[in-house]
Amino acid sequence: MTTLELRSGDPSDSLVTPSAALGIFRRPLATTGWKSWVFTVDHKKLGIMYGAVAMFFFLLGGCEALLIRLQLAAPDNTVLSAGLYNEMFTMHATTMVFLFVMPMAAAFANYFLPLQVGARDVAFPRMNALGFWLFLFGGIFLNSSWVLGGAPDGGWFMYSPNSSALFSPSHGVDFWVLGLQITGIASLIGAINLIVTVINMRAPGMTLMRLPVFAWMQLVVQFLLLFAIPVITVALFLLSFQRNFGAAFFDVEQGADPLLWQHLFWIFGHPEVYILILPSFGIISEVIPTFARKPLFGYKFVVFSGAAIGFVGWGVWAHHMFASGLGPVSVAVFSVSTMLIAIPTGVKICNWTLTLWGGKLWFTTAMNFAIGTIVLFTIGGLSGVTHAAAPADTQQTDTYHIVAHFHYVIVGGAVMGLFAGFYYWWPKMFGKTLSERLGTWNFWLMFIGVNLTFGPMHILGMQGQPRRMVVWPDKLTGDGFFNLGFWNRVASVGSFTIATGVLLFVINVFRTARKTEKAPLDPWDARTLEWLTTSPPKEHNFDSIPTVHALDEFFHRKYEEVDAEGGSRLVKVKTAEEVQAELNAHPDEHMHLPSPSYWPILLAFSLPIITYGVIFNLMLSVFGAVILLLAAFGWVLEPSVAGHDEYDPPADSGDSTKELASVG
């Protein structure tokens, strides 16, 4: 064991150093190369990794969608067999929901929450790293089912009896159950971490009512995750005990109630819907005021309606089950509560629209995507309200009308919002601006593509085309305007239009990476705290933690009110560079950052071993559990901040600026 010599005579240096505490590993100290990424606990690096991996899964899920649309592009088509088709739509939905939209929102949350609240990192940096690795390993585990006997094929909400061993004899459903358990743990610890960060790590003066709306919406989302994840954890455990250990929780033949699964799934599943959309609401609430050059109309309304959506979102789950015979009272109650939740959502749409009203609009790509989000989400939201009416919903359940609805809200709402975030924050994250020309093409192709793909599905659904239908025979398609074949072909063309748009984005990313031209410090004349630091931000985020005096702090540091004829008006008195120089004139003296660690990735790695063991050989699980236990011990024994003797040259000793959790 090679411990570093203690370099100073300070008696407190004899406190535990990680190397001495463990006797196994010295702490990773690389600041460049792959090691600086794999062992990092920096929220910005983790945010970028979340984003990159989520983008990979987005492309994968997109390819699955294209295969589905290819299969449905022609009558009696044979691109996919019926079995493969089932696997394809199950994995398409699972990938898009759990491996793209959720982690991509987590990527933005990781990167920007600490910056927006004025913190040096999240509250539990090692937990943050653990969350990312669990997500990555869970995603790989889930997708490894393709080559290990077949992917899950019961649909993304895995209703009984489709989920039972009788109807799904491959290991696919087992991979699905266990993979979602792993990503569920990732979401849960991520949620706890980010909530503590927002509650406890804010800069001086950053009251809750001065939080940027993105931070607020993420806070609501993390609370939803915190309380929704355990519900699906229960459901998944019950299903895996049924499939692996012979219990019969959802097996009707043995007297079980299949509705139990539906309840547990949707008690989780409906908050999940808001988990998907609220981050995008947060993003466009940042983008729209910036490019309308006006403060957000009714900040408090947007915040509280977001919280209201989060709360009421817990009382509407059974509207997914109107066709399952709940009984008239239950249906009536859930029908009314579903109509109620449209109110706070409508409030938000009014607020965004009124922010645009009278603003000096600047149609950048980010702004285009934000406005696209409002338009498309409103369409999806309106068809959603019609589903709250149980009699109509009973007609439309399990038809393409539902498919149209939720793709309008998820692709048109959530995904378009995330793209607004890419274009808006790219210069902050990478110091270079994405090409606006390619971006404009990217936006219009996606916008038109979404309408072309999912618009016709309303018609298909009203005509009765069932969801998850593998093939349509030519002779049953009907005539005239309502010809199913025609609209299916349009939808398939539309899906490739979206794909072209996404491809342009990928090209844009690579071209921007090769560009040498730096982005201006404040390219959009932005409003919130993350723009107060350099682009990309330094490892410690801020040279000096700013004191916050107002909502839209950065804007108010640049602009001042001056008296003019007919009242006062805002005039730009300082550039972003000047504001930043002013802040950095007195840098904080003692900054202690969380130190990199081997334990998060090691601990995360033990989980897929355990889950592979559950499927193939329980001895493997035991082996995984031993690694888990050892990693947990190593974790606990390692202080989250390295002693200053571990730096070379040694860091200056002193007070840490923020307390970092010992177990974090």
Add this chain to the structure above:
Amino acid sequence: MSEHAEHAEHAEAHDHPTNSYFIWTALVLALFTALETSTYWIDFGSFATPLLLILMTIKFFVILLVFMHLKYDSKLFGAMFYIGLGLALGVYTAALCTFQFFVK
């Protein structure tokens, strides 16, 4: 922020329960448990179920408020827990209602 922290420390120094207070609390809890268990031997008739539910609720909150210090700690800690507890009660009671659990 510092004001709040000082206040919290101040409160803790004064209100922190002593060992004997904990022992008395435990004795009361033990007594309640004995009372609960007695329903197995003594027939309380239709009073049994409400009595058991009340005793359970009292024990639940005594442990929460005294042993887990919620009574002496910041309200924020309690809020985190009560939101979870409230949601759990709400959604699962509603779900059991749809199964007609309480009318059967």
Add this chain to the structure above:
Amino acid sequence: MADTTIHAPGHGTTTGLSNNKLAMWMFLGSECLLFGGLISTYMLYRGRHEGGPGPAQVFDIPLTSVSSFVLLMSSLTMVLAVNAAKAKDDRNTKLWLTVTALLGSLFVGGQVYEFTAFYKEGLGFTTSLFSSSFFTLTGFHGVHVSIGVMMLLALVAIISRGRITGDKAEAVEMIGLYWHFVDVVWVVIFTLVYLIPA
């Protein structure tokens, strides 16, 4: 923290509250929904025991009462440990943590005995919906207690060897919160599952 100054937990945070404790309370709030789901599943299925014994036939109330009492007393020893840790009394902290772990082990031992007895009476995990949901619910609770016992023993070892990172009293308090929560869940299970007749 290997820092020159060790601060009280909560120093320098916005609310003045400790990050760790806040996180622990959130985790416990989230656990309410986990156990709520398991309890509801049991409630739904407790009457479905065709082809096997039902609750009334297998439950051994005297034994479970003793177990419940043991777990309740472990909560007392846990708060004594927390108080000792706050008074920086390492000897008593370790003593009460060890006693708590022993009482916890006793409870788990009782559960193993109970499960074995049920199995001999013909109530296996897959016998009926009642048995599956019963074993799942109480099993999850048992696993929580076992993890608690492991954490308590690890804490004793770490304190003995002086290798604790961060604030010692807070570490004891955190594990204490978890431990009491597990006890609170048992208070609910004992009443709803064992005492109130189906």
